[in-house]
Amino acid sequence: MRSSGKILFPQLRDGTGIVQCVVLKNAIQPELWEALKGAGQESAIIVRGKVREDARAPGGFEVDVSEAEVIQDVHDYPITPKEHGTEFLLDHRHLWLRSRRQNAILKIRHTVVKAVRDFLDHDGFTLCDAPIFTPAACEGTTTLFECDYFEGEKAYLTQSGQLYNEATAAAFGKVYCFGPTFRAENRRLGGT
Numbered sequence: 113m114r115s116s117g118k119i120l121f122p123q124l125r126d127g128t129g130i131v132q133c134v135v136l137k138n139a140i141q142p143e144l145w146e147a148l149k150g151a152g153q154e155s156a157i158i159v160r161g162k163v164r165e166d167a168r169a170p171g172g173f174e175v176d177v178s179e180a181e182v183i184q185d186v187h188d189y190p191i192t193p194k195e196h197g198t199e200f201l202l203d204h205r206h207l208w209l210r211s212r213r214q215n216a217i218l219k220i221r222h223t224v225v226k227a228v229r230d231f232l233d234h235d236g237f238t239l240c241d242a243p244i245f246t247p248a249a250c251e252g253t254t255t256l257f258e259c260d261y262f263e264g265e266k267a268y269l270t271q272s273g274q275l276y277n278e279a280t281a282a283a284f285g286k287v288y289c290f291g292p293t294f295r296a297e298n299r300r301l302g303g304t
Contacts, residue, residue: 113151120148122177123170124157125210133159133175140180147182153192154210156183225290232288240280241291242273250275255295269294 114121118137123130137145151157160179165172191207201208208214229239245267249256261267270276273289280287 113149113153115149120145122148122151122157122159124159124175129171130212131163131171131173131175132169133161133177135177135180139178144180147185148180151182151185152187153189154207155186157181158183229290232286235286237286237288238280238284240277240284240287240289242270242276242289244270244292244294246270246275255297257294257296271295 113123120133120135120137122133122135124133125131135145135148140148148157158181159175159177161175161177163173163175166174189207190204191201191211209218233239245259245261246269247267249268250270250272255271257269259267259269270291270293272293273291277287277289
């Protein structure tokens, strides 16, 4: 939220992106003005208004707000516009995903994965995701995540889809796997 005296500029985000809104103090009810003015970062808001092109606005468009409703007013949101360390951001990953950079990274990743899948599918490969739980280590036991399974048995989160896909390759020929893999390794990025 930015403000300039009698104008508010809330930045709204949904699954399609971010748009800047323009709220004129004299165009809405006084109680709504106060509610919008006091809304914290990541508050949930419904707006109605007219979309217009404006080259100065982030994204090139603005919404002139005629009506609005604050659904949830959030305060003390942990990820603020200031810089945060990697450790903090990883601890709050579910919220960090809302940032522009993380959003862009995931959209690029989606595009790359889709292109790879389209290429492999077009070339006659079959997707064969490996099971997530396995009865044994695929590589080394030092990075296994052990889990309690049924009737006191132990199972492990898979380290690789390789063993399973060696079997599926014999059954299907050309196969690939995009299944998740798990390694019990320290998550520190660099350093000791």
